Amino acid sequence: MENINIIKDGHFTNRTLPLDFLSKFAIILIEIKLAMRPKIRPILEMCIDEGARIGYRRAYKHTEEPDESWVIETINNEIMNVIDLYFDFEE
Numbered sequence: 001m002e003n004i005n006i007i008k009d010g011h012f013t014n015r016t017l018p019l020d021f022l023s024k025f026a027i028i029l030i031e032i033k034l035a036m037r038p039k040i041r042p043i044l045e046m047c048i049d050e051g052a053r054i055g056y057r058r059a060y061k062h063t064e065e066p067d068e069s070w071v072i073e074t075i076n077n078e079i080m081n082v083i084d085l086y087f088d089f090e091e
Contacts, residue, residue, distance in 0.1 A: 043086055044083070047079065047082045047083045047085075047086055047087075048079050048082075048083075050082050051075070051078040051079030051080070051081065051082040051083065052075050052078070052079060054078040054081075054082070055071075055074040055075030055076070055077060055078030055079065056071065056074075056075060058074050058078060059071040059074040059075065
């Protein structure tokens with residue numbers, strides 16, 4: 001029997017439960033998942049900034065004077081590629 005903290009409805013409750021190692025590990029993961037939330041805006045800003053930089057460099061990779069539409073398209077594609085690295089989209 002071990003005394004552990006369990007999260008229920010966003011609040012910690014202290015309970016005494018018999019636990020084996022895997023149960024302890026699962027509860028720790030649940031506590032971490034419920035206690036941590038990502039800051040979406042800074043992550044999205046980072047994705048947009050990184051994608052714009054990559055797209056700009058790629059647009060100028062093979063030519064010194066690319067067409068404006070090519071620069072815009074390349075930047076947009078790279079922004080979406082970087083966002084896709086950090087976010088899962090439901091189809």
